[in-house]
Every structure is written in C-alpha cells, then in structure tokens.
Amino acid sequence: EDQVTQSPEALRLQEGESSSLNCSYTVSGLRGLFWYRQDPGKGPEFLFTLYSAGEEKEKERLKATLTKKESFLHITAPKPEDSATYLCAVCSGTASKLTFGTGTRLQVTL
Amino acid sequence: KAGVTQTPRYLIKTRGQQVTLSCSPISGHRSVSWYQQTPGQGLQFLFEYFSETQRNKGNFPGRFSGRQFSNSRSEMNVSTLELGDSALYLCASSSQLAGGDTQYFGPGTRLTVL
Numbered sequence: 001e002d003q004v005t006q007s008p009e010a011l012r013l014q015e016g017e018s019s020s021l022n023c024s025y026t027v028s029g030l031r032g033l034f035w036y037r038q039d040p041g042k043g044p045e046f047l048f049t050l051y052s053a054g055e056e057k058e059k060e061r062l063k064a065t066l067t068k069k070e071s072f073l074h075i076t077a078p079k080p081e082d083s084a085t086y087l088c089a090v091c092s093g094t095a096s097k098l099t100f101g102t103g104t105r106l107q108v109t110l
Numbered sequence: 111k112a113g114v115t116q117t118p119r120y121l122i123k124t125r126g127q128q129v130t131l132s133c134s135p136i137s138g139h140r141s142v143s144w145y146q147q148t149p150g151q152g153l154q155f156l157f158e159y160f161s162e163t164q165r166n167k168g169n170f171p172g173r174f175s176g177r178q179f180s181n182s183r184s185e186m187n188v189s190t191l192e193l194g195d196s197a198l199y200l201c202a203s204s205s206q207l208a209g210g211d212t213q214y215f216g217p218g219t220r221l222t223v224l
Contacts, residue, residue, distance in 0.1 A: 046213075098155065
C-alpha cells in the first residue's frame with residue numbers, strides 16, 4: 001500500500017526566511033508525485049507534478065525536487081500570502097487514485 | 111477553461127438522511143475522482159469514474175456510491191448519513207488516459223451531519 005509522510009507538520013517562517021518541506025513516500029511503481037496548496041475551506045490548488053528522480057520544477061518562489069524516496073518543496077523568500085497547507089500526493093501502478101500525506105501547515109509572518 | 115465546479119457548496123443534513131453531491135469536470139476531462147477530507151483522516155480516496163464506469167474504489171462502506179453521466183458530470187450519493195460523514199467532499203478531474211495525470215480539484219462541498 002502506498003504511503004506518504006510529510007514533515008514538518010507545521011512551520012512558521014518570517015517573511016524572506018527560506019525553508020524546505022519534505023515528503024517521503026513508499027510506492028510500488030511511481031506514476032507521479034504531486035504538490036498542492038490548500039487554503040482553509042477551499043479545494044487543493046495544483047502546484048507541480050514530478051514523474052522521475054532528478055526532476056525539478058519551479059514556479060515563482062517555489063521549487064519542487066524529486067528523488068527515489070522523497071520530494072522537497074523549497075520556498076525561497078516567502079511572503080505572507082504563501083501561508084497555506086501544502087499537500088503531497090502520489091499515484092502508483094495502474095491505479096489513478098492519489099494517496100495524500102497529512103500536509104505541512106505553513107505560516108509566514110511579517 | 112472553466113475549472114471544476116461542485117454543487118452545492120454547503121449542506122446540512124440529519125442522521126439517517128441521504129445526500130447527493132454534484133461535480134462538473136473541466137471541459138474535455140473524462141475522469142472524475144471523489145475524495146473525503148476530515149481533520150482526523152486527511153484526504154481519502156472514495157472512487158473514480160472514467161467514461162461512465164467506476165474504475166477504482168477506496169475503502170469506504172457501500173453507503174457511499176457514485177455515478178458518471180455521458181457528459182462526464184458526476185454525482186456521489188451517501189445514504190443513511192452518520193455523524194462521522196461530516197466532511198469536505200472534493201471532486202477532481204483529469205484527462206487520466208493513464209495513471210499519473212494531474213488531477214484538478216473543485217472547491218468542495220462542506221457536508222455537516224447533525
């Protein structure tokens with residue numbers, strides 16, 4: 001069974017203080033690893049899809065990387081509007097379902 | 111393109127009642143998946159429909175069911191509601207010709223069971 005573990009559970013940063021979120025996974029036959037951002041009471045907003053080890057993707061202040069066992073979401077010089085819960089999910093084998101981690105709650109303060 | 115839409119956005123029901131939630135996928139997407147999100151269990155997969163056929167199913171009781179129409183719109187139904195069914199129900203769509211395609215989520219339906 002696929003497993004996804006995210007750390008830390010919560011992270012508080014000052015504006016401009018860069019950091020990384022971790023997503024460790026165990027799957028048989030990774031088809032894709034996904035990062036989403038979720039604001040309270042809203043649906044997850046898609047950020048990145050990674051398919052193979054060594055792949056990297058960037059968008060504004062965010063950069064996602066992938067190894068064979070984990071993925072990192074690097075946040076460079078965050079702003080208060082980056083405050084949200086960041087979710088990691090995997091899809092494996094022939095199934096199309098996503099298995100999610102419990103998320104990292106990020107708070108960025110002035 | 112318009113995003114995934116879900117109706118209604120909020121529902122309040124009492125134990126024992128049944129409820130139907132609706133999801134319209136992104137135009138051209140043929141796969142619709144449903145997830146339940148609760149503070150205790152996080153996001154959990156309910157089922158997926160592709161071209162009107164249930165392709166995958168999660169570990170939920172038979173009270174949870176769904177269907178997909180020829181225009182790819184989907185509905186999920188929960189019968190004999192329990193207090194524990196209170197959750198945010200999320201619908202996601204993708205082209206999903208093969209596993210691993212990106213799923214795009216709707217805003218969710220907040221169900222409260224009293």
